[in-house]
Amino acid sequence: MTRMQTQSQSQSQAPLPAQDGHVTADGRQIGGVMMEMKNITLRFGGVVAIKDISFDIRQGEIRAIIGPNGAGKSSMLNVISGFYHPQEGEVWFKGYRRGPMKPYEVARLGIARTFQNIALFDGMSVLDNIMTGRLNRMKSGFLAQALWWGPAEREENLNREAVEKIIDFLEIQNIRKTPVGRLPYGLKKRVELARALAAEPQLLLLDEPMAGMNVEEKEDMSRFILDVNDEFGTTIALIEHDMGVVMDLSDRVVVMDYGRKIGDGTPDEVRSNQDVIDAYLGVAHD
Amino acid sequence: MIYREAGDFKTSYRDDGQTFPIRLDRWGYYAVLAVAFGIIPFLINDYWASAVFVPLLIYAIAALGLNILTGYAGQVSLGTGGFMAVGAYSVYKLMTAFPEISIVIHILLAGGITALVGVLFGLPSLRIKGFYLAVATLAAQFFLVWLFNKVPWFYNYSASGQINAPERTLLGHAVTGPATSAPAKYLICLVFAFVLAWVARNLTRGTLGRKWMAIRDMDIAAEIIGVNPLTAKLSAFAVSSFFVGIAGALLFAVYLGAAEVGEAFGINKSFLVLFMIIIGGLGSIFGSFAGAAFMVLLPVLLKNVLVGSFGWPTNLAAHIELMIVGALIVFFLIVEPHGLARLWALTKEKLRLWPFPH
Ligand SMILES: Nc1ncnc2c1ncn2[C@@H]1O[C@H](COP(=O)(O)OP(=O)(O)O)[C@@H](O)[C@H]1O
Ligand SMILES: [Mg+2]
Numbered sequence: 001m002t003r004m005q006t007q008s009q010s011q012s013q014a015p016l017p018a019q020d021g022h023v024t025a026d027g028r029q030i031g032g033v034m035m036e037m038k039n040i041t042l043r044f045g046g047v048v049a050i051k052d053i054s055f056d057i058r059q060g061e062i063r064a065i066i067g068p069n070g071a072g073k074s075s076m077l078n079v080i081s082g083f084y085h086p087q088e089g090e091v092w093f094k095g096y097r098r099g100p101m102k103p104y105e106v107a108r109l110g111i112a113r114t115f116q117n118i119a120l121f122d123g124m125s126v127l128d129n130i131m132t133g134r135l136n137r138m139k140s141g142f143l144a145q146a147l148w149w150g151p152a153e154r155e156e157n158l159n160r161e162a163v164e165k166i167i168d169f170l171e172i173q174n175i176r177k178t179p180v181g182r183l184p185y186g187l188k189k190r191v192e193l194a195r196a197l198a199a200e201p202q203l204l205l206l207d208e209p210m211a212g213m214n215v216e217e218k219e220d221m222s223r224f225i226l227d228v229n230d231e232f233g234t235t236i237a238l239i240e241h242d243m244g245v246v247m248d249l250s251d252r253v254v255v256m257d258y259g260r261k262i263g264d265g266t267p268d269e270v271r272s273n274q275d276v277i278d279a280y281l282g283v284a285h286d
Numbered sequence: 287m288i289y290r291e292a293g294d295f296k297t298s299y300r301d302d303g304q305t306f307p308i309r310l311d312r313w314g315y316y317a318v319l320a321v322a323f324g325i326i327p328f329l330i331n332d333y334w335a336s337a338v339f340v341p342l343l344i345y346a347i348a349a350l351g352l353n354i355l356t357g358y359a360g361q362v363s364l365g366t367g368g369f370m371a372v373g374a375y376s377v378y379k380l381m382t383a384f385p386e387i388s389i390v391i392h393i394l395l396a397g398g399i400t401a402l403v404g405v406l407f408g409l410p411s412l413r414i415k416g417f418y419l420a421v422a423t424l425a426a427q428f429f430l431v432w433l434f435n436k437v438p439w440f441y442n443y444s445a446s447g448q449i450n451a452p453e454r455t456l457l458g459h460a461v462t463g464p465a466t467s468a469p470a471k472y473l474i475c476l477v478f479a480f481v482l483a484w485v486a487r488n489l490t491r492g493t494l495g496r497k498w499m500a501i502r503d504m505d506i507a508a509e510i511i512g513v514n515p516l517t518a519k520l521s522a523f524a525v526s527s528f529f530v531g532i533a534g535a536l537l538f539a540v541y542l543g544a545a546e547v548g549e550a551f552g553i554n555k556s557f558l559v560l561f562m563i564i565i566g567g568l569g570s571i572f573g574s575f576a577g578a579a580f581m582v583l584l585p586v587l588l589k590n591v592l593v594g595s596f597g598w599p600t601n602l603a604a605h606i607e608l609m610i611v612g613a614l615i616v617f618f619l620i621v622e623p624h625g626l627a628r629l630w631a632l633t634k635e636k637l638r639l640w641p642f643p644h
Contacts, residue, residue: 081510083506102509102514103506103509103510104509104510104511104512104513104514104515107509107510107511107512108512112510112511113510115506115507115510119504119506119507119510120503120504120507121499121500121502121503121504121507121508122503122504123499123502123503123569124496124499124500124503128496128499131496132496132497132500132508132511132513133511135493135496135497135500135511135512135513136511136512138492138493140492140493142494142521145488145489145492145493145494146485146488146489147485147488148488148491148492152488152492152493155493156299156492157298157299160299161299164299195511199511199512
């Protein structure tokens with residue numbers, strides 16, 4: 001928790017410089033632009049879910065997207081991960097413009113995510129769920145798998161080792177073999193994070209990772225998110241309702257309302273922005 | 287505490303991932319294998335071969351196939367009978383066209399041809415799910431039966447419209463044709479069932495199996511971890527149909543010897559194999575065997591007990607069989623979708639703790 005405080009203090013003293021690459025007060029490396037959304041517009045029939053929004057995500061940062069319910073936050077993550085295809089605008093990733101991609105192709109670029117409503121594989125154990133996160137890294141051929149030949153077994157064990165590290169990291173050793181369907185809500189969220197981490201993503205998208213959690217669970221989850229960012233250098237974009245959490249966690253915040261972007265900056269800049277106060281902070285939220 | 291895992295520590299991921307992590311299970315498995323390979327072949331006679339063991343093994347292969355598709359990959363199919371027919375007619379055409387080539391190769395090729403046909407009829411699964419997919423596979427069932435009836439080339443223009451398996455030998459023993467001995471029939475089916483079950487286990491424990499289960503449990507989440515639904519579903523159709531095709535080839539060539547497509551591979555077969563995996567357990571290798579054993583043994587048992595011992599009329603026994611199967615299907619669908627395999631696992635869990643309930 002102390003780190004979270006120093007972090008938010010540091011941000012009030014030193015807003016992000018415009019040029020590429022800098023080091024935060026707590027020693028993390030923030031690099032150049034990793035992902036850039038340019039003038040995205042997404043419509044569902046008559047409903048405009050996202051209206052001409054542009055923002056970027058920098059290498060190594062924690063970027064929050066906030067806004068009232070129905071603002072279009074989840075839709076934005078769905079655009080990034082290839083579930084929705086915007087009618088207008090461009091998506092740039094690591095300096096290249098991305099054409100329309102299927103979700104599994106986006107995953108193979110090194111982008112992993114969790115969902116607002118948990119999307120785990122209920123029929124499989126915790127271990128198997130997390131192992132699925134590594135499917136893209138497992139390359140042994142059909143015949144090797146069918147005969148459980150040397151390479152297939154070696155690959156399985158190597159990936160199992162990597163998964164065990166994540167299990168230790170997220171402190172879920174004791175539920176390894178439990179079917180996911182039997183877990184309580186808070187643990188399911190953690191397993192979903194584990195599955196996303198197993199892919200060793202460059203960009204991790206978290207849709208309300210703390211929704212519906214109690215204070216203790218939220219603190220745990222905040223700690224995990226910070227540690228992931230810190231230890232693995234993973235870039236994170238997260239949607240969150242709890243303003244306190246957002247202020248503590250994030251380097252920069254995008255504020256959305258009714259599909260529009262009404263604010264973008266460090267937590268303190270956003271907090272003092274009059275539009276944001278009117279549209280969001282004034283409105284009751286959970 | 288008869289059945290226990292305490293003191294049976296795993297010191298590597300390899301040990302932890304093995305098929306039978308608990309020592310007692312492993313011994314049970316070896317014991318079954320020893321009896322199946324070392325004892326039964328010497329004792330088996332024509333009655334036991336044709337009433338119990340040969341159909342059990344063949345249907346176990348078919349059930350494994352359907353279980354891969356439905357139990358592991360979550361794609362419903364009512365086309366099993368039709369795919370078995372593809373296996374049967376493929377092996378028939380190959381046997382008669384290339385008599386000098388080994389029957390084992392023909393059976394494997396028949397599986398391969400069925401896999402291709404399965405992929406073709408699996409294409410709709412990319413667009414439709416559940417009930418609609420079931421109807422599409424039902425259409426495949428009727429189409430395939432119609433095709434093998436209508437096109438005389440498939441049955442070599444025989445006057446009866448039937449196909450008859452000529453005699454083929456393996457290692458000097460007849461394995462098809464009227465002269466085949468009971469042990470030969472049993473052993474060829476046993477070897478196929480054993481190897482295919484092992485392959486099914488390997489595939490389902492690894493990368494491909496996890497892709498199938500991911501698609502089954504939640505296709506959106508499967509995509510987000512990088513599973514291409516197209517290859518995942520079609521590979522399930524291919525592997526499943528390969529198994530089912532081999533089962534059809536064995537059923538015709540080794541078990542029946544002669545077949546008429548509508549009778550041997552009609553919609554009833556599709557339902558029979560579906561019932562096997564529902565009763566045995568969806569998504570379980572053991573369950574495929576348990577379900578096949580149950581559906582093969584039940585009529586034999588009822589016939590022996592009700593008709594043989596109590597002297598009831600045969601058709602009454604048949605009605606009772608239908609009622610029992612119907613009731614069990616409803617029971618398993620509602621109460622225990624993982625079937626006998628799950629009940630067995632629960633029993634073991636109880637035994638593991640016995641006599642201390644907690
Ligand atoms: N698949 C969809 N079909 C139709 N409308 C949608 C769909 N997804 C989102 N929307 C609409 O887009 C708007 C934004 O939704 P969403 O992105 O879920 O908001 P948030 O996550 O900020 O609460 C809402 O009005 C919602 O009804
Ligand atoms: Mg949302």
